[in-house]
Amino acid sequence: xxxxxxxNKKFFFLGVALFFYGLLVVPLLVINSQNRQETRSHAQAxxxxxxxxxxxxxxxxxxxxxxxxxxxxxxxxxxxxxIIAQDTRNxxxxxxxxxxxxxxxPLSTNYAGAKSSIDSLTASGWTCxxxxxxxxxxxxxxxxxxxxxxxxxxxxxxxxxxxxxxxSVVSDALADQKALxxxxxxxxxxxxxxxxxxxxxxxxxxxxxxxxxxxLKKIAAATGGKFYFPLPAExxxxxxxITLLIGKATVSGYVFNDTNGNGT
Numbered sequence: 001x002x003x004x005x006x007x008n009k010k011f012f013f014l015g016v017a018l019f020f021y022g023l024l025v026v027p028l029l030v031i032n033s034q035n036r037q038e039t040r041s042h043a044q045a046x047x048x049x050x051x052x053x054x055x056x057x058x059x060x061x062x063x064x065x066x067x068x069x070x071x072x073x074x075x076x077x078x079x080x081x082x083i084i085a086q087d088t089r090n091x092x093x094x095x096x097x098x099x100x101x102x103x104x105x106p107l108s109t110n111y112a113g114a115k116s117s118i119d120s121l122t123a124s125g126w127t128c129x130x131x132x133x134x135x136x137x138x139x140x141x142x143x144x145x146x147x148x149x150x151x152x153x154x155x156x157x158x159x160x161x162x163x164x165x166x167x168s169v170v171s172d173a174l175a176d177q178k179a180l181x182x183x184x185x186x187x188x189x190x191x192x193x194x195x196x197x198x199x200x201x202x203x204x205x206x207x208x209x210x211x212x213x214x215x216l217k218k219i220a221a222a223t224g225g226k227f228y229f230p231l232p233a234e235x236x237x238x239x240x241x242i243t244l245l246i247g248k249a250t251v252s253g254y255v256f257n258d259t260n261g262n263g264t
Contacts, residue, residue, distance in 0.1 A: 052084075
């Protein structure tokens with residue numbers, strides 16, 4: 001009897017230990033099993049054309065004066081507006097810049113007025129890209145429509161060399177920094193997407209050359225846009241390519257696959 005009693009106690013304690021071990025381990029196994037079974041994937045779908053509020057920025061600094069730069073820029077920008085105008089939900093604004101920036105037309109469906117303002121441009125002065133971006137950002141904040149995609153299309157042929165804060169010529173590095181900060185602020189404030197165009201021939205000399213692709217690449221990358229580096233004769237195709245991108249709306253998020261069917 002003593003032996004049997006000892007065995008019974010041994011089995012009793014073993015049973016208790018296994019019970020508590022089960023309480024601890026089984027839920028962990030279940031959780032781990034669920035974690036292995038549940039999968040997550042990112043999905044994105046394009047769902048047709050979306051209305052946009054687009055600000056067109058055009059460099060009118062002195063380096064844009066050659067006949068192979070400003071005239072084709074005007075022609076291509078006006079054709080760009082014609083394409084945008086095919087969807088009357090789209091609004092456009094025009095900003096030009098050199099030493100300072102000017103809001104030529106506010107965001108509206110006055111496409112003819114926007115094209116007329118482009119026709120009036122002449123070239124002179126320094127290159128304050130920061131000024132232009134700030135002017136475009138301000139117009140989007142003031143008159144951009146809630147829930148509508150915001151886009152800035154920035155064309156320049158030169159190295160930024162002027163900033164708004166000191167109203168003076170500064171180093172290239174500082175001018176670039178200020179321009180990039182302004183673009184990033186526009187993205188953070190309004191989710192504005194920047195498409196940047198560096199106009200010029202990298203193999204040319206003097207005013208026919210384009211001086212600084214790095215800044216425009218950084219602006220596009222920081223805001224989810226795209227950088228283009230065309231020759232003047234290629235501008236029409238670049239603007240056309242941009243119109244195919246800016247009007248596309250997307251819906252994106254995570255898709256959870258409940259493969260174990262537990263509803264969680």
